[in-house]
Amino acid sequence: MSLFxxxxxxxxxxxxxxxxxxxxxxxxxxxxxxxxxxAALPVVPGFNLVFTRNEGVTFGLLSGMPWWVLTVLAVLICLWISSVMLRSNHKVEVVGCGLILGGALGNIADRVRHGGVTDFLDFYIGNYHWPSFNLADVAVLCGVSLLIFHQVRNPA
Structure with a gap:
């Protein structure tokens, strides 16, 4: 069991x-x-690289909160996700939690160093731009998707 x-x-x-x-x-x-x-640097139609700083959470929500409050909240969530990861018996869940943790830690590092999160991926259609995001957000999304996929394929 300890080897597993x-x-x-x-x-x-x-x-x-x-x-x-x-x-x-x-x-x-x-x-x-x-x-x-x-200023946006076009890469391909529908995608730019752009430097922005998000002082809130997803889509700029809670942007009026002090950076340290969001950091403490993120650390508490990381502790909870870590416990879920270490208790899991399924590789898909472990990887999903690991991706969520890695992404969250990346954004925590930004908040501590810069007071906000560096975002740079800008997808758009016409004049409609999705809120910019970063690879930490991609990791969190992939991790959550793995957890949902696992739950759908293996209902309790």
Missing amino acids: FSNKALLGCLAVIVALMADQASKEAVLENAHRLS
Whole structure:
């Protein structure tokens, strides 16, 4: 049983590390090129790179809250997700939780260092732009999707 736990923990930690490193590396590249990205940089039709700072949470909600309040809330959620990950017996759940944790930790790092989250992925259709986001958000979305997929395929 302890071998499974260590393999499971390793798998979860690997998902955390991959998500966190991809997020932080991409944000560092954006910050190094912030002057070029202050105006949208077209990549392909429907997609731009752009530097924005989100001081709230998803879609700018709670943007009036102090950064440290959002950080404390995120840390508490990370602790809860960590406990879910370590108690799970399913690889899909462990990876899903790991991706959520890695993404959340990436955004926590931004809040601590910059007082807000660096966003740079700008998708649009015509004049309608989806709120910009980052790779941490992508990791969280993928992690949640894995958890939902697992729950649908394996109802309790």
